[in-house]
Each structure stands twice: as C-alpha cells, then as structure tokens.
Amino acid sequence: MKPYCFALDRIAPVEEARIHASDIAVIRGYGIFDFLRTQEYCPLFLSDYLDRFIASAQHTRLPLAYTKDELRDIIYTLIAKNDLREGGIRLVLTGGRSENHFAPGQSSALYF
Structure with a gap:
C-alpha cells in the first residue's frame, strides 16, 4: 500500500482516510469505483x-465535487508523492453520510 491518498478534500497519509459509519457505501454499498494502471509514472488511458x-457519478446521482481537470491533477500529484512508477490507482466515490440510511448525502471522494 502506498503511504498517501486523497481523502476528505486533501492529500493525506492513508492512515487518516476515513469513511463515516453512516455513509451509505458502508450501509448499502452505494458508491462507485474505478481502477487504472500507471506505467513509467503515467496513468494509462486517464481521460x-x-x-x-x-459518467458513473452522474448515472448514480452522486455529486462529484471535482472537475475532470481537478481529478487529473490530484492523480498526478498522488503518483509523484507515492513514487508510483508502476502500479494502480483506485478511485472511489461513496454515497456519503446519510441521515436516514437510505438517501445519499454529501459524497465522500477517496482517490488512492
């Protein structure tokens, strides 16, 4: 496991990444993920x-607080900070903390 991830709107040590117990990704498995590879510090097929x-976030009606350009910049920063020459990056967007354990709340974006 690499030492840094993007969680709670910042790049942080992996040990600081948290998902609330009331997040509907935990309660109902409501969220999305994707996985991409890096080769020679370059994320393959990133766009x-x-x-x-x-598109998955839009189809599942999960608000995504970052633009495509912002996501790209976060990923390149993580690649550099983790010295990820060859490896993978998992993108996760949860349903967020839900007051009623059903409806999505404010999504939590985690990018590893």
Missing part, C-alpha cells in the same frame, strides 16, 4: 477512465 468515472 477515458475519468470520463467513465464522471
């Missing part, structure tokens, strides 16, 4: 993966 991730 395609981000298009699919953003």
Whole structure:
C-alpha cells in the first residue's frame, strides 16, 4: 500500500482516510469505483477512465465535487508523492453520510 491518498478534500497519509459509519457505501454499498494502471509514472488511458468515472457519478446521482481537470491533477500529484512508477490507482466515490440510511448525502471522494 502506498503511504498517501486523497481523502476528505486533501492529500493525506492513508492512515487518516476515513469513511463515516453512516455513509451509505458502508450501509448499502452505494458508491462507485474505478481502477487504472500507471506505467513509467503515467496513468494509462486517464481521460477515458475519468470520463467513465464522471459518467458513473452522474448515472448514480452522486455529486462529484471535482472537475475532470481537478481529478487529473490530484492523480498526478498522488503518483509523484507515492513514487508510483508502476502500479494502480483506485478511485472511489461513496454515497456519503446519510441521515436516514437510505438517501445519499454529501459524497465522500477517496482517490488512492
């Protein structure tokens, strides 16, 4: 496991990444994810993966607080900070903390 991730709107040590117990990703499995590979510090097919991730968020009605360009920048920063020459990045967008355990709340975006 790499030492840094993007969680709670910032790049942080993996140990600081948290998902609330009332997040509907925990309660009902409501969220989306994608996975991409890096080769020579370059994320392969990044534009395609981000298009699919953003479309999945829209289809599941999960608010995504970042633009495609912002997501790309976060990913490149993580690649550099983790010295990820060859590896993978998992993108996760949860349903967020739900007051009634059903309706989505404010989504929590985690990018590893």
